Amino acid sequence: MPEGPEIAREADQIRAAVLDKRVERVHFGLPHLSRREAAFEDARVVSVRPRGKAMLIGFDNGLTLYSHNQLYGRWYVRKAGSLPKTRRQLRMAIETQDRWALLYSASEIDVLDEVGLSMHPYLAKLGPDVLDPTLEAATISARLEDRRFQRRGLGALLLDQSFVAGLGNYLRSEIAFEARLHPDQRPLDLDPADRRRLARATLKMARRAYETKGVTLPRSQAAALRRAGQSWSRARHWVFARARQSCRRCDDTIVRFDLAGRRIYVCPTCQVLR
DNA sequence: TCTTTATGGTGAG
């Protein structure tokens, strides 16, 4: 179940496995794509880049493989000839002499040429990538003051891929908590200092999640919780998926509600609407 | 075995 940080980690694995290598075969599990396999004969992988929550794998034949994992797609990297033990559906295989990159379950897969890439409806509307190392908090702050974004609650904003690409449902809860802001808060009603705090929290949570496999708590705090007997799945987040549990900062009870069609988690004491 | 939920996204109204 992937947000930007998870996709970026998968990209790292795929890159290490197949970048600069000639493919022996590209295979598609979706019938409508099988006739495109021939175009990849003898092609070489020239780029592996995450864009928002999509994966773009470029080849020296001018084509790019686009995929989006939605809620359920999953990449596996294996030695050539071995398949993961899973009951999932194989949807795409990039096979080189020594390594295979295998995409399971995903249904959003496409073969794009340069024009198709530049006009792709999902890619075209993406905002700056949250994991782009050159992205600065000031850029996000400026976007919070943009007419397009300033009047919407930040809970909805953080899910909008045209605001910042790569954020998803666990990160929005964690970012709002880290910034000590209520998700209904509109950027328009915030002080500049609050907007800067929100911008910094956005980068901080996403980058930490990338570095520590989706853990948004500080590494030492997550480790301490695990030593104290908490399971790995329960010792990951400040508020996400912690309804009716106590806040790790103030001990009030975390509440859960629906916002923009998804569940969101909030500490009523730490995140007061102003 | 059925139902619900999920770290996602689109299009209609």
Place this chain on the structure above:
DNA sequence: TCACCCTAAAGAT
């Protein structure tokens, strides 16, 4: 805002 799509796994029966 809502219905709906996609697929897998967890939960309820």
